[in-house]
Amino acid sequence: MLSLLSYFYILFIMNREVAVKFEDEENAFYLISDDGLIVKRNTIPKKIDILIVKQTDRSKIIEAVKMNYKLFECNNITKEECLVKVLNRVFPYCKTCRFT
Secondary structure, three states, X not given: OOXXXXXXXXXXXXXXXXXXXXXXXXXXXXXXXXXXXXEEEOOOOOOOOEEEEOOOOHHHHHHHHHHOOEEEEOOOOOHHHHHHHHXXXXXXXXXXXXXX
């Protein structure tokens, strides 16, 4: 029989999500899960994991290191295509994606 701590650890591993935000969107972010689901949320989480920028520069890198998130550069493609690129980079074993 699994202990409660082991059960929650397995749930955490099985249901991984990353919070992704575009630099030009103030009041929205996206949750990307390891099963390929991409969900738009209208409230900002306490911590984002990835900030999507059009172009990186020194000040953005310094801010990312200070705030403990990753930068992902995406330009000249739609937001949906960019989110799919993030999904494929973070969860390479996920072959399908669904937007909700």
